[in-house]
Amino acid sequence: MKTYRDYDDLPKIELPYGKEVSISDSTLRDGAQMPGIVMRSKHKVQIYEYLHMIGIEKLETFVYNERDRKAIKLMQDKGYEFPEITGWARANPADIDMVLNVDGIEETGILMSVSDPHIYDKMKLPTREAAQEKYLNALQYAVDHGLRTRAHIEDMTRADNYDFVFPLVEKILEIDPDCTIRICDTIGYGIPFMNVDEPYGIPTIVKYLKNELGAKNIETHCHDDFGLAVANSLAGYWHGANWSNVTYLGIGERAGNAEMEKLLVFLKRRIKGFEKYDLSCLVEFAKFMEKEIGIRIPRNKSVVGQNVFAHESGIHTAGVIKNPFTYEPYPPEIVGGQRNFLIGDSSGIEVLKFKVQETLKEMMDVHIEVDKNDKRLRNIQADIQRLFNEDERVSCISDEEIRAYVKKYFMFNPIVDQELHRREDDESPDNTI
Structure with missing residues (x-):
């Protein structure tokens, strides 16, 4: 007979693939784009400090202006091994040059918008083929200049994956077999359930990238417009993704991103053998974000709300x-x-x-x-x-x-x-x- 009277009595879940999974942070990039907030250099450095205390492996940040570069330098001066500071660029050599001009950055994300509204309406490109050429040229430029890469496949959950995106990813992996393929659920249309086909099914997309295309590194980047960002991030892990890109408190554009604190608690408390993150500063981190950044935290917000305990x-x-x-x-x-x-x-x-x-x-x-x-x-x-x-x-x-x-x-x-x-x-x- 099983008896559950204490936390230690409860069984923990095992990830199906039994592989190491990691977290990358976008609080200083996507989170900083949240309407109505401004992050100063001192704020970014303190956020970096909290991410280090937790044990987050990577963060991404802009490098476009002097404020960005000043914050990067201040973070680098801490001398921490992690989080690794990585760059972010649009798919053109000029943006990649900006990343290359920042000493100490060895990896960059490259934005590759793949849905038709983004290709034709936002970017004003004539064809999907033109978009593919643009993205592959930018990737090749980054690789030729010694950068590790992430391909940010923007709006993948509203794109023609079988006829356009998957063939594009195949060519990306030919250029850089170690490239991290980021599944960007840009408008939150992703679904965490099995047997839901593309463009919505996160499990289907992850399994295709892993099993059919041989992607070594797969990352989810999920928005919360339908309230499924955390569920979609977990579904990514469950079906073979080894990275999830999140923000603290889920801050970001519109309804925001997958909430780091929820993902962390689930991994540490519910997943077997998952002890690498230290969560003891999460409430303090939240108070900092509320006081210094102006993020209002509902009393009943999971993990860090005043009413949780x-x-x-x-x-x-x-x-x-x-x-x-x-x-x-x-x-x-x-x-x-x-x-x-x-x-x-x-x-x-x-x-x-x-x-x-x-x-x-x-x-x-x-x-x-x-x-x-x-x-x-x-x-x-x-x-x-x-x-x-x-x-x-x-x-x-x-x-x-x-x-x-x-x-x-x-x-x-x-x-x-x-x-x-x-x-x-x-x-x-x-x-x-």
């Missing part, structure tokens, strides 16, 4: 107090979070008892066990419920308010009770109550 309702809080495994998917310290019990209109006596005992310990520096039927505890509960019943309260009871209730009922009442008992004793004929 907050408990209010009676059933949940009672369960967590007795065994956190009951209602928490992983311990808060894994991501640098902190458990928090809140008193609200759905809270029960267990969480109130816990908060009162916690407050008494803070005030008196000693643990005091309070019975849940203690009249003083029940009086506090009645006072709080009265606030909610009379519709006077629309928020949780703060720790400061709990402290005031404890002072009122536990610090003052015992003195009153003691005086009352003394008078009653004096009036009792046999000195008994």
